Amino acid sequence: xxxxxxxxxxxxxxEGENLTVYCNSSSxxxxxxxxxxxxxxxPVLLVTVVTGGEVKKLKRLTFQFGDARxxxxxxxxxxxxxxxxxxxxxxxxxQGGSEKLVFGKGMKLTVNP
Amino acid sequence: xxxVIQNPRYQVTQFGKPVTLSCSQTLNHNVMYWYQQKSSQAPxxxxxxxxxxxxxxxxxxxxxxxxxxxxxxxFLDIRSPGLGDAAMYLCATSRGRFVNTEAFFGQGTRLTVV
Numbered sequence: 074x075x076x077x078x079x080x081x082x083x084x085x086x087x088e089g090e091n092l093t094v095y096c097n098s099s100s101x102x103x104x105x106x107x108x109x110x111x112x113x114x115x116p117v118l119l120v121t122v123v124t125g126g127e128v129k130k131l132k133r134l135t136f137q138f139g140d141a142r143x144x145x146x147x148x149x150x151x152x153x154x155x156x157x158x159x160x161x162x163x164x165x166x167x168q169g170g171s172e173k174l175v176f177g178k179g180m181k182l183t184v185n186p
Numbered sequence: 187x188x189x190v191i192q193n194p195r196y197q198v199t200q201f202g203k204p205v206t207l208s209c210s211q212t213l214n215h216n217v218m219y220w221y222q223q224k225s226s227q228a229p230x231x232x233x234x235x236x237x238x239x240x241x242x243x244x245x246x247x248x249x250x251x252x253x254x255x256x257x258x259x260x261f262l263d264i265r266s267p268g269l270g271d272a273a274m275y276l277c278a279t280s281r282g283r284f285v286n287t288e289a290f291f292g293q294g295t296r297l298t299v300v
Contacts, residue, residue: 106288115190115276115291116229161228165287173219173241174280174289176228 076100077164077177085183089151094160094180097144102164105145106174107136110159152184189213192277192292199267199299207262207295209277217282218260219289220252223274235260236282264297272299 077098086092096105104123108116120129122138122145129136135148145162159181163174190211199205209218217236221229233242235254249271251263264271274296278289 104287108289108291113274113294113296115278115294116289117291118288121288159226163289173217173231173234174278174287175231176221178228179226181226 077162077175079160079162079177079180081180082178083181085185086152088153088184088186090184092149092152092182094147094149094162094182095144096146096162096177098164099143100164100166101142102166103142104165105138105142106163106165107145107147108161108163110161110179116159116161149182152182154184154186157182157184190277190279190290190292192275192295194295195293196296197298199264199297201269201299202266205264205267205297207264207275207277207297209260209262209292210258211260211279211290212258213279213290214257215279215281215290216257217280217287218254219276219278219280220250220260220262221276221278223276223294229276232262267297267299269299272297 080095106121107119110116120136125140125142127138133150137146159179161179162177193208219234220232223229231243232246233252249265253261274294276294278291280287280289
């Protein structure tokens with residue numbers, strides 16, 4: 074069974090602070106995605122990382138894929154209240170010819186004004 | 187415009203009464219997934235279809251079934267809902283090829299069992 078561990082699981086910070094979320098696994102994934110989910114809604118894709126060592130930036134969000142494609146991090150600079158939500162990482166794998174996404178438990182972020 | 191549509195958004199069913207949740211997509215994606223998500227937890231994959239090929243997760247209870255009559259539609263059937271089945275049910279689609287396995291989610295159906 075492939076597992077993705079996210080840390081921290083909960084984080085409450087003040088507006089303007091920086092934070093980093095980690096997503097770790099013992100398995101290798103063909104790609105890894107980060108999603109953001111607001112209460113009562115489905116997850117929305119933020120970014121996909123494919124190549125080991127890849128770094129992608131999306132405004133104040135920086136995503137990195139580990140060299141061995143087993144882990145990833147999300148760094149948010151100068152967090153804003155609008156960043157509040159559940160951040161999920163998901164690994165894409167192909168087991169037995171069946172492609173699927175496996176999700177981590179998520180990191181619940183609260184940014185206080 | 188919504189690309190993955192789930193109906194209904196909210197469903198209340200009685201304990202033991204069969205219920206069906208529906209999902210449709212306009213993306214023409216090969217893969218459709220059903221996830222169960224309980225409060226503040228990660229989505230848990232129940233099963234998925236790759237075209238017409240059904241892939242059941244080993245730990246998905248027999249109480250949960252699925253149908254995909256065509257590319258656009260997929261249904262989740264819960265034969266005898268229990269109180270523990272109350273959750274948000276998310277449908278998602280993807281092209282299904284390695285680097286293109288990004289999932290597009292619907293807004294979910296919140297199931298309440300009374």
